[in-house]
Amino acid sequence: MDNKEKKLHVAIFPWLAFGHILPYLEVATFLAEKGHRVSFISTPKNLRKLPTDLPPSLTLVELPLPRVDGLPDLAESTAELPIKKVPYLKKAYDMLEPAITEFLQRSGVDWIIHDFAAHWLPRVVSQIGINSAFFNITSATSPAFLGPPSLLIEGPVPRPEDLTVVPKWIDYPSKVRFKLYEMLQNHEGMDPGVSDFQRIGESIRGSKFVAVRSCPEFEVDPLRLLEKLYGKPVVPVGLLPPRRKRSSEDERWVELKRWLDDKKEKSVFYVGLGTEVNISPEMIVELAGGIEKSGLPFVWVVGQRPGPENIPPGFESRVAGRGYMWMGWAPQAEILAHPAIGGILSHCGWSSAIESLGQGRPLILFSGANSDQGLMGRLFEERGVGFEVPRDEADGSFTSDSLAQTIRRVMVEPEGEQVRANAWAMREIFGNYELQNKYLEKLAQVMLA
Known part of the structure; x- marks a missing residue:
């Protein structure tokens, strides 16, 4: 049978975080639309939150999450947990091994992407x-920073301070590194039994190839280095810009x-x-103060963290007319696409940045200190598409004045003119669906080979 006619059964098994589940779903949807049979595996609560307009050859496979001491009842994703509880979710995830094994033994799967x-x-x-293929949902810069799988598996678990310098194996010009406060927070979410470094290393070492959510037009050097570090194929799957649009009938939108229609172009x-960034009450005061002091119109999406109750008293009345407060989940892609939006105060998550740069919006970089967000903050400043808010390296603190100044630099000041131009030019990469789909096509070809 010709490879073009051959159809695969592919199982997809993401980590229990929506920043992982949604990119995995994009890959699953693409493969299903190509006629492959796809089994998308997760826990019942997470699957119920997925879109219903999925291809018919994509099947959702429910596996009940085992309960472990320390994991709150009904919690099935990182969005429902403080970071210090995430290690219990990893223990429960590990306990899915027998159920996954049983499913794979009886289902006739050709590949699993995990x-x-x-x-x-x-x-x-x-x-x-x-x-098996390991799909890394971050940019290529992040796994390149972490190094070869042998070091991740067999080396000592890095101390937070070890990751605040550029590693010796980075063979291209880069200043990308973590700040201490970011790694201190990251360590709170690690399982002390099996570190994230070991998990990543074993996932790399045991896979046929590693897929990365990136493309050479943006990260040619990190992608090249990954193949050198891993000694196996590294397949960029493109940036997976979001394809689904929210209904225009939503009353709040x-x-x-x-x-927004009443605001000047690129003025807001x-x-x-993000949905999982933890900001202390003290930082919320400075955050709100900086937004207010910027003097510019804004849309602020307030989720569970921080909750609406943490907004300083009197803030909303002082910014009435200039600011729009949105509580809960928001149609971010649609908001960013509006001509009035001129930039984003971002937690530096890769998915959010892809949406932003896909619309040519420059970034006001405010690292959320989860996962690789700190590395992304440095990368985007290095690439000239944003300015980072100055923060204390030890505790992450900042001032409302420095935040307001950074907002204005990105949005309106002359020194941000090149940043704004660079971000606008990024639409040709980040917003180019035809280009990005070519990489998904390559993924399918590799699996058929």
Whole structure:
């Protein structure tokens, strides 16, 4: 049978975080639309939150999450947990091994695409005779920073301060590194039994190839270095810009759109700090103060962290007319696409940045200190598409004045003119669906080979 006619059964198994589940779903949807049979595996609560307009050859496979002491009842994703509780979620995820094994043994799967947390999965599939690929949902810069799998598995677990310098194996000009406060927070979310470094290393070492959410037009040197570090194929799957649009009938979006329609082009900055960024009450005061002192119109999406109750008293009345407060989940892609939006105060998450740069919006970089967000903050400043808010390296503190100054630099000051131009030019890469789909096509070809 010709490879173009051959159809695969592919299992997809992401980590229990929506920043992972949604990129994995993009890959799953693409493969299903190509006629491959796809089994998308997660826990019931997470699957219920997915879109319903999925291709018919994409099947959602529910696996109940085992309960462990310390994991709050009903919690099935990182969005429902403080970071210090995430290690319990990893323990419960590891306990899915028997259920995954049983499913794979009876389902006739050809390939499984899995996440970093399932460090045990390559061993399982090798015993069954299934091919596995590790899909890294971050940019290529982040795994390049972490180094070869042998070091991740066999080396000592790095101390937070070890990761605040550029590693010796980075063979291209770069100043990308973590700040101490970012790694101190990251360590709170690691399972002391099996570190994230070990999980990533074993996922790399046991896979046929490593897929990365990137493209050479943006990260040619990190992608090249990854193949050198891993000694196996590294397949960029493109940036996976979001394809689904929210219904224009949503009443809240209609109201916000009307508000934005009255604003000048590129005059409004969007405050989108993600759903899982923890900001202390003290920092919320400085954050709100900086937004207010910037003097510019804004849309602030306030989620669970921080909750609406943490907004300083009197803030909303003082910014009435100039600021629009949106509580809960927001249609970020649609907001960013509006002509009135001129920039985003970003937590530096890769998915959010892809949406922002896909619309040519410059970045006001405010690292959320989760996962690789700190590395992304330095990368985007290095690439000239944003300015980072100055923060204390030890504790992450900042002042409202420095935040206001950074907002204005990115949005309106002459020194930000090149940043604004650079971000606008990035639409040709980040917003180019035809280009990005070519990389997904390459992924399918590699799996068929």
